[in-house]
Amino acid sequence: MDYTKTAKSIVELVGGEENVQHMIHCMTRLRFNLHDIKKVDRKKMEKVPGVMGTNISGGQFQIIIGNDVPKVYTAILENSSIKADSKSKKSGNSKNVIASIFDVISGVFTPILPAIAGAGMIKGLLAIALTLGWLTNESQVYTILNAIGDGAFYFLPILLAVSAARKFGSSIYVAAAIGAALLHPTLTALLSSGEKVAFLGLPVTAVTYSSTVIPILLAIWIASYVEKWVDRIIPSMFKLIVVPTLTILIVVPVTLIAVGPLGNYLGNLLSFGVGALFEHGWIFAGLILGGTWSLIIMTGMHYAFLPIAMNNLATKGYDLILPSMFMANMGQAGATFAVSLRSKNKSFKSLAMTTSLTAVMGITEPAMYGVNMRLKKPFIGALIGGAVGGAYYSALGVKYYILGGNAGLPGIASFIGEGFVLAVLGFPIAFAAGAIATYLMGFEDVESDEEETTDGDQSKADGSSPDVIVAAEKLFSPLKGEVKPLSEVKDSTFSSGIMGKGFAIQPTEGKVVSPVTGRVTTIFKTKHAIGITSDNGAEILIHIGLDTVKLNGKHFTAHVKDGDFVDVGDTLVTFDLEAIKAEGYDLTTPIIITNPDRYQSIQPVKEGHVETRDAFMALLV
Structure with a gap:
């Protein structure tokens, strides 16, 4: 690039x-x-x-x-x-209020995710080392590594304070000072002593601020207004010292007395609500959350769940929300994998496989936006995969213990604890569900730059043949009837070979089936003609009758649509043979290879009467 x-x-x-x-x-x-x-x-x-x-x-x-x-x-x-x-x-x-809130949460959390992800991964690796007996929790190595991994979470309010100050346009260093004051060991010891605490006669609620989210966000939001207000009323010569001094002196006590308890209450309330959903909603909680998580990501609302999840981890030691995000990601990976299996566009096939692998590793945006949403149906398949995985997780009560920062295979250490094996099994379940749903539903494939852009003629816009790789193959009869040379067709467009080379069939039954395994590239609105590209590169036009376009679809029924994948013998179109004949139309049906220059010869395999699925034409390279 x-x-x-x-x-x-x-x-x-x-x-x-x-x-x-x-x-x-x-x-x-x-x-x-x-x-x-x-x-x-x-x-x-x-x-x-x-x-x-x-x-x-x-x-x-x-x-x-x-x-x-x-x-x-x-x-x-x-x-x-x-x-x-x-x-x-x-x-x-x-912006409306909701969009503004999500924008703020997104803007605050996005910059600190690398620090949280790195620290979370260290905690995950440390948990593995403990489980396997490589370390003991009494060793000095463990103590040091635990401090390295836990530091970003314990001092999370300071990280959030800096990021929030950037978002709100206030001083990041004043914000860091506010966060540091709330985490000061002396204050922490006082608030956790069990004694009544007051400041200037006003009661201070005992709240532990380490690892919390909502209190510091509210505090820095207030600080941004206090700082601007103080800055307006203080003379320029005193701003450098007076503005930060008054901001810290006002905001920290207000946070201790009112904002901190309110934020802590809101966090606990949200945590309780989600816990109740999973406790009483059982399988439906995970099914709904896993099935809608990708939609939640699209709206940016997923950032709203981070404070709740962090609060759950800090207060309960586990979270039930974030497992659904893993299942949604595996559903996206599975759907994209199915696209890579079914797509006939080589470059897009490669893109789908690559993005499937990155989605398995927890980076789903390329898969979701670059492949699944682009094709529409695979995105539905991905949602189904996430729903199945989420239902599995909630039914078995799978818990998330460590904020690892990655909702893919590298983040699997986040599940180390009770139910770890069940958590691991959820990955292939969601992946397979998304892949199977997508494969069965099918999708309209992405056309390559070389493919046809006009109805009926499957050549390039400049009239040349597309640069595709073709292979020798046999075509099976799409109709029951009598095979005729193309030269006998009473239409010079076909008999002269202008449209391509091939043969014609005089049908005795009103049913057209696919002569190859491939994809429907064009089905005319009038349903009288179908274009198909085989898996081996043959471009085929089946034109039912002569001048039947004038019927405008009357007496024809289509059973496929553009982009559908078909196998040999799959029904494409049915038509009322006798009714069309009664209206005076010739039902001789040309079967044309529209890219004949890619073949050394196009030969008949069977002459005279043919049944559907009889081999009747050979393409040699």
Whole structure:
């Protein structure tokens, strides 16, 4: 990939530099806040090399790149005046309250995910070492490694404070100081002593702030307003010292007295609600959550679950929400795997297989946006896979113990504990369910650049044959009737060979079946003609009767649609033979190979009467 070229194309298609308010990136996506999202050309954007898909969520325009997103991000910064921290006070987009909340949660959590993921993985590896007896929890090595892995979680309020301050536009160092004050060992000891605590006569509720989420988010949100208010009323010569001093002196006590207890209460309430759902909803809780998790990700609402999950881990030692995310991801991986099996487009087939593997590893955006949503039906198959896996997990009470930061195979250590084996079995169950559902439903395949773009003629736009690889094969008769040379057809378009080479059949039964295993590339609205591409590259046109297009579909019934995969003998179209004859139409049916230049010869295998599924034409290379 030419990162510079891709970067320039992206900037142009989002409406230019002047349309960009702010740009960040996560593990797989570029995230743009734009002045006017209507200026984006999504259709052209999705054709840019390296772009796997696009999405709009929470007022953000998101471009799915995959593992190369940091390089594209850097190329944009280097080749434009866009800055990662640039924001505009003007915006053409108005957001509702819910979208704004999700945007805030997303903006706060995305930057700290690498730290949480790294620390979580260390905790997971440490848990494995303990389970296998490689370490004991009394050793100094364990103590040091545990501190390394647990540090990001214990001091999570400080990380969140810094990230939230960036999002709210306030001082990150003042925010860090507020978080540090709440975690100070002396204050922690006082609040956990069991004694009544008061500040200036106002009661302070005993709350443990380590590993909490909601209290610090509320505190820094308030701090952003306090800081701006103090900054407006303090003379410039005193701002440097007075503004941070007053902000910290106001916000920390307010948090201890009111905000902290409120945030802690909200966190416990949410945790209780989710716990009750899984306790009383049994199998349906996981089925619903696993089946809708991918939709939740699309809206950005998944970030709203992180505070709840973190609170569950901090208070209960386990969480029941995040296992559903694993199952949803495995469903996406399975669906994409099925696409790789069924797609006849070689480049797309390769893309599907690659994104399936990355989805198994927990990076699902390329699979979800680049493959499954693009084809529609595979996305439904992925949701089914997630629902089946989620139902399995909730039925057996599978728990998530460690926030590992990855909802794929590398994050499996997060389940180490009671029910670990059951958790592992859920991965292939969700994967298989998504794959089977997608394979059975089928989908409209992606056409390659070389494939046909006009009805009926399966050649390139310039009239040349497509650059496809073909192999010798036999065609089986699509009709019951009498085989005739194409030259005997009473239509010069066919008899002269302009459309291609082949043979004709005079039908004795009103049923057309597939002569090959392949894909339906075209079925005319009038249902009188069908185009099929075989697995071996043969492009076949079956034209039922002569001038029957004038019937406008009358007396014809289609049993397939564009993009359907078919096997030899599958019914394509049925028609009322006698009724069409009664209206004066010749039912001689040409079976044409529209890419004949790819074959050395096209020969008859059987002459005279044929039954459906009889071999009747040979294509030699």
